[in-house]
Amino acid sequence: MNDFLNLYQNLPTHIDPIALRLGPFSVGWYSLMYLAGFLAVYFLLLYRIRSEEFKASTKDLNETQLRSIVLDFLFYVFIGLLIGARSGYVLFYDFSFFWNNPIAIFSPYDSISHEFVGIYGMSFHGGLLGVLAASYFFLKKYGVGFWRWADFIVPTIPAGYFFGRIGNFLNGELYGRITGKFWGMYFLDENGRTFILLRHPSQLYEALAEGLLLFLILWPIRNQPYLKRKMLALYLIGYSIARIGVEFFREPDEQIGFILGFLTLGQLLSALMLLAGLAIFFLQKSTPPHQDKAMGKL
Numbered sequence: 001m002n003d004f005l006n007l008y009q010n011l012p013t014h015i016d017p018i019a020l021r022l023g024p025f026s027v028g029w030y031s032l033m034y035l036a037g038f039l040a041v042y043f044l045l046l047y048r049i050r051s052e053e054f055k056a057s058t059k060d061l062n063e064t065q066l067r068s069i070v071l072d073f074l075f076y077v078f079i080g081l082l083i084g085a086r087s088g089y090v091l092f093y094d095f096s097f098f099w100n101n102p103i104a105i106f107s108p109y110d111s112i113s114h115e116f117v118g119i120y121g122m123s124f125h126g127g128l129l130g131v132l133a134a135s136y137f138f139l140k141k142y143g144v145g146f147w148r149w150a151d152f153i154v155p156t157i158p159a160g161y162f163f164g165r166i167g168n169f170l171n172g173e174l175y176g177r178i179t180g181k182f183w184g185m186y187f188l189d190e191n192g193r194t195f196i197l198l199r200h201p202s203q204l205y206e207a208l209a210e211g212l213l214l215f216l217i218l219w220p221i222r223n224q225p226y227l228k229r230k231m232l233a234l235y236l237i238g239y240s241i242a243r244i245g246v247e248f249f250r251e252p253d254e255q256i257g258f259i260l261g262f263l264t265l266g267q268l269l270s271a272l273m274l275l276a277g278l279a280i281f282f283l284q285k286s287t288p289p290h291q292d293k294a295m296g297k298l
Contacts, residue, residue, distance in 0.1 A: 005182065012187045012201075013194050017171045033167025037160035038074055044156040045070050053223060054152050073138050073153075080134025081127045088126010092265060094255050124243075125269040147229040147284070154231040155215075155222040158239075162211025169203035176200025176249045202250035209242040229284055236277025243270040 020027040048054055049066050090098045090105055098105050139146055168174045175187040176199045184198030217238060221227055227234065244267045252264045259268060 009182075009185050009198060010194075012169070012172055012175075012185050015170055015172065029170035030167040033163045033170065037163035037167075038078065040163060041153075041156045041160040042070065042074060044159055045153070048152065048156075048222075069142060072142075073135075076134040076138040077131050080130040080132075082130070084130015084133065085122035085124070085127030088123030088129065089121035092123055092126065092269065093121065093253055097255070125266075125273065128273075147232075150232040151222075151229060154235045155218040157235060158211050158213075158215035158218060162207050162215065165203050165207035165211055169201065169207070174203050174206075175251060176202030176205070177251050179249075199251070200249040202246060205246045205249055206243070209246055210239055214238045214242060230281055233277045233281035233284060236273050237281065240270040240274035240277060243267070244274070 017028050018026045019029045019032055046067065049063055139149065172188055178197045179200050185201045186194050187199055188194055218234060247264045247267045252258055256265050259265060
């Protein structure tokens with residue numbers, strides 16, 4: 001038992017963030033988890049198409065055409081996610097540094113030592129804004145009704161997000177606060193040295209709460225008529241509640257620390273997200289079927 005516990009607690013120290021090396025090129029687990037997340041969303045959307053859960057509004061399109069549209073959408077989202085997540089980190093989490101070192105926004109090399117350090121820092125809330133912006137251009141291109149498409153896409157998102165947080169764990173980042181609980185783990189600091197105290201594996205908490213649990217809530221109710229046009233609101237509410245809770249176990253960003261002595265920036269941004277979700281849920285009204293079908297080409 002002690003051997004198993006020791007193996008479990010030291011697991012992060014034995015994980016190489018690089019999954020594959022080919023000469024000078026390498027592929028990280030984080031990148032592979034991003035890919036796995038997009039594939040999870042894609043195949044869940046294909047399942048919805050094949051189950052004819054989207055047929056009522058797309059009876060003039062066949063499955064092949066819908067699959068092509070979904071792939072196009074995921075491409076838009078991928079670009080929006082990367083730009084939004086990076087921009088969100090720059091603006092929300094370390095603006096003063098990037099204001100003085102603008103090249104660091106997109107350069108993988110240290111501005112002083114010129115060593116390769118990679119591009120670090122992505123913000124979920126910035127990524128969400130980027131996805132919404134990319135979705136706007138996609139919807140304009142295809143003439144898709146926003147709320148109809150949101151109801152189609154949103155229930156699959158937590159499944160993809162689950163893999164993103166697993167990627168954070170495999171990358172040894174965003175670890176939690178110090179804990180005396182036996183389920184804590186030893187993580188490596190930025191210099192590759194093992195912390196002497198156990199820390200919460202907050203990445204796994206987020207994967208379970210904001211990913212798996214939220215998926216298990218939204219997926220079964222995805223076709224409920226009384227929740228039509230409200231899936232986005234439910235996602236915003238569910239994610240915000242889960243994120244605010246898990247943040248109490250996550251180590252705050254060093255350059256920001258605690259706000260008001262006990263809150264993190266992630267909690268404040270999630271609180272705004274929660275208010276937006278509640279506003280959409282209570283203000284968004286159901287639309288008669290004949291009007292909803294006329295909202296877009298799809």
